[in-house]
Amino acid sequence: MADHNASMLEKGENGTRGIDHAPATKQRKPYDYGGNPLAHINTGDSVRLPAFGGEFQPGSYKSTENRKFANPAPLGLSAFALTTFVLSLINLGTRGITGPSLVIGAAFAYGGLVQLLAGMWEMAVGNTFGATALSSYGGFWIAVAIILTPGGFEVISSLTAEDGSEAAFLNSFGLFLMGWFIFTFLLLICTLRSTVAFFLLFFTLDLAFLMLGLGYLLNGSGGPNESCIKAGGVFGILAAFLAWYNALAGIADPSNSFFLIPVAHFPWSDKGREQREKVDNDVARADQTDMGV
Secondary structure, eight states: OHHHHHHHHHHHHTTOOSOTTOOOOOOOOOOOTTTOTTSOOOOGGGTTOOOOSGGGSOSSOOOOTTSOOOOOHHHHHHHHHHHHHHHHHHHTTGGGOOOTTHHHHHHHIIIIIIHHHHHHHHHHTTOHHHHHHHHHHHHHHHHHHHHHSTTTSOHHHHTSOTTSOOHHHHHHHHHHHHHHHHHHHHHHHTTTTSBHHHHHHHHHHHHHHHHHHHHHHOOTTSSOOHHHHHHHHHHHHHHHHHHHHHHHHHHOOTTTOSSOOOOOBOTTSHHHHHHTTOOOOHHHHHHHHHHTO
């Protein structure tokens, strides 16, 4: 008994009070509230970035290989194609239609909103080019709808002189279209290693912007240059059908189609070289770069 009391006293002096075989306190785990999207999660790629927001936190892009995302590109291309088709028919004066009001609804809803959403999903699947192109052209159609909405935003009326001259609006809209010609040309450069069908889409679209921009800038007769506007309409029709063609190529697969849509890969593209059984030297070039050769 004395030895037991001495042992207890010794433990007390060492700062360990109580019985030494007491059960350890159970560690409390925080409740996750059903998968809180704002919970702090350190992924392997962004462990040094203590940002909140789950997968919204900045860091290297995480592969979507194990995710099941649909391809958003055909949706964006279809939205672009239909809206471009309608406006191009108006530019050609089809069946005597001259006013652009008919395209405003499609520009707001389909070519604008739906295409913008498709561009955002291109970001989710990691396609920088698709995200930039579809989101930008979605914004383009929303901007065009805002400009052409009669009365609502008063863009045209505010640029119309008191004597009824529309030169200020025509020049402004022409410069607006020329800016999109430059942007489309930049995207065109990035299609040179893709497919012939994809390249032709941006080639005809770029010419459509060029012709329409010139048509509004060459307004010496008091209105747009009719020849340039019609030429822009022709290239717009071609761009619309090429966009539908590329969309169909993205939709058709063995699960829903008896055949695949040919898109004609450029011979110098990665896919073209693979089809010609050419050797892929990218790995060797990368090794030489790492070695400083």
